[in-house]
Amino acid sequence: MIERKTQNIAIAIERKRNLTVDDLKKLNLPLQFQGQLVIIEKSLNNIRLKNPLSVELGKILATGEIGLADYIIHSCLNKYPNMIPYIFEHQSMVKMSRHFLRHCSGSYESCPVYALRLKKFADWLGYSPDLIIQDVKPVGAIPDPMKVQNHCGFLSDYLAALQDSDLKPGAVSNYIKAVKTFYRTNGVKKIELDEPLSRNVSHKDRAPKPEELSIMLDKAAIRESFVIAGIATGGFREGTFSKLKYRHVKDDLEAGQIPIHIHIEANITKGKYHDYDTFLNAEASHFLKLYLDQRRQGTQGMPPEIITDESPLIRNSHHADRVLGVSEKTIRKIVHDSAVEAKVAKKLPNSWMYSVRTHSLRKFFRTQLSSTKIDDEIIKYMMGKTIDTYEDVQSLGIETLRNLYAAAGLAIRPKTKVNRIEQLKEIIRAWGENPEEILSKDILFRSNQTVQTDEQIHSHQLSVLATELKQIIRKEVTEK
Known part of the structure; x- marks a missing residue:
């Protein structure tokens, strides 16, 4: 009797993550650690939590990765502490968190926000996250x-339930995206x-007018005035602005250089994709100096502060005993x-x-700069946006x-007061030319030459505009 030989299947190897x-x-x-x-x-x-948290030690150790355990706790502890036990309790949630850390930007916002949205789905479905995955993958x-x-x-x-709860299209899309990410990871x-979801913007914001921002500055305190002027003339996202330190402005501020250059590192940007550079104008610089002087001198509710390179540019006003920075929520509240x-702000119809x-x-920053014909x-680079691969703005130099x-x-x-430069600009506009575009081209032509003082800048701009005006008039006379 002939028998077919069979080969034993090798047992799959596993690596223990200790x-x-x-x-x-x-x-x-x-x-x-308590038992x-x-x-x-x-x-x-x-800051003491309202409700202390307890997490099973074994659940944390089961992650097998020190960086992952640190990421989950670090992400949730300040804003969403109750999500920490929930994530560690479910291996499927830990896997989704690992995806954000290892395969995305490692943003501390993604982990808790997606976890909250997924919990909403799990509660709606009536099953835990792990049971949801076990149901769709019953064997292996x-x-x-x-x-x-x-x-x-x-x-x-679930989509129908979200839409029936009067959520806006953008919010519905974000909840659905979180669920799909959970399954995929x-x-x-x-x-x-x-079918694809609609993401029509139902409540669009607008760029404030300069006179409206002026009213906001008139009514605001020094700290709040700097926040408004800084974001409006620097184009910052609130998350990036809240993470700025004194070292970001130190060199130009102490040297009296206007505008103040600020280099933004990739790790404090949205997505952490790349670094970039932006500036603060004279108004924002003025409020910054006043605000820092106020902190150094102290106030009735805040003792004098020694400003160091790592001091937050915007200090938390609720803690006089220690120097802390502010959150994105604080920045949003100040502006609001x-x-x-x-x-200046009015409540939109049928919306909060x-x-x-x-x-x-x-939007104000972008609108104002766009009107001057800057490329x-x-x-986009000064706003921290991702630009075209073949546009190397950084190579232009600071x-x-x-x-x-x-x-x-x-x-x-x-x-x-309208100075001579402004007068020349108005005359050039009257002849049908754009003075800001003329100055921009001159700067790019001179490339990375350093102009040290405001007086030198104004003198050179005056010379460029005067020369251009002569050429315009000469051309007009010649053509006639």
């Missing part, structure tokens, strides 16, 4: 095609809606309160949102960018 208590103790986190529990009583800013790591179809139906039903890649008090908000100040890619910014004349308050 994470120890000693590893956790090395983290710069407020963790307390098989990890207790967290304070935030990253050393391969999804069951029939189960996949069922879960596509769940997603469609857990090995289920075909959970989709039958100022806009509402000045009656207002017509002028923090993002509106970035659009340069404006001084060229500084001169372009200065030539644009970005300002909030109207000038009280």
Whole structure:
């Protein structure tokens, strides 16, 4: 009798990922170890939590990666501490968190926000995140095609529930995106809606007018005035602006250089994709000096402060005993309160949102610079946006960018006195030419030459405009 020989299938190898208590103790986190529990009583800013957290030690060690455990706790502790036990309790949530850390930008916002949105879906469906994944993958790591179809139906039903709850299209899209990301990062890649979602902007904000910003500055305190002027003339996102330190402005501020150059590192930008450069105009620089002087001298509720390179540019006003920075929420609240008090922002119909908000100040920055004919890619670069691959704005050099910014004349308050440069600009405009474009071309032609003082800048601009005006008149006479 002939028998067919069979080959034994080798057992799949596994790598043990060991994470120890000693590893956790090395983290710069407020963790307390009590038997098989990890207790967290304070935030990253050393502020006591309203409700202390307890997480099973074994759940944290099961992540197997010290960086991942640190990322989850660090992401959630300040804003969403209750999500920490929820994430560690479910391996499927840990996998999604690992995706943000290892394969995305590692943003501390993504982990808790997506976890909150996924929890909403899990609560709606009535099952835990792990049971949801176990249902669609009942055997091994391969999804069951029939189960996949069922879960596509769940997603469609969830979409209807979100829309019926009067959420705006953008919010609905974000909730659906979180659910799809959850499935995909857990090995289920075909959970989709039958049709694409609409993302029409239903409540659009607007760029405030210069006179409206002037009213906001008139009514605001020094600290709030710097926040408004800084974002409006620097084009910052609130997240980036809240993370600025004194070292970002130190050199130019102490040297009296206007506009102040600020180099933004990639790790404090949205997405952490690339670094960039922007500037603060004379108005923002003035408020910054007043604000820092106020902090050095101290106030009735705040003792004198020694400003160091690592001091936050905007200090938390609720803690007099220690120097802390502010959150994005604080920046948004400052702008919102100022806009509402000045009656610049109005509540939009059928919405909780207002017509002028923090993002509106970035719109002001873009709108004002665009009107001066500065190249659009340069404006996008100064706003921290990703520009065309073949546009190397950084190669222009800081001084060229500084001169372009200065030539644009970005300002909030109207000038009280028309100087000779402004007079020449008006005459050139009357002849049908654009003086800002003329100055921009001159700066790019001179490339990275350094102009040290305001007087030298004004003198050179006066010479360029005067020469151009002569050429315009000569050309007109010759043609006649």
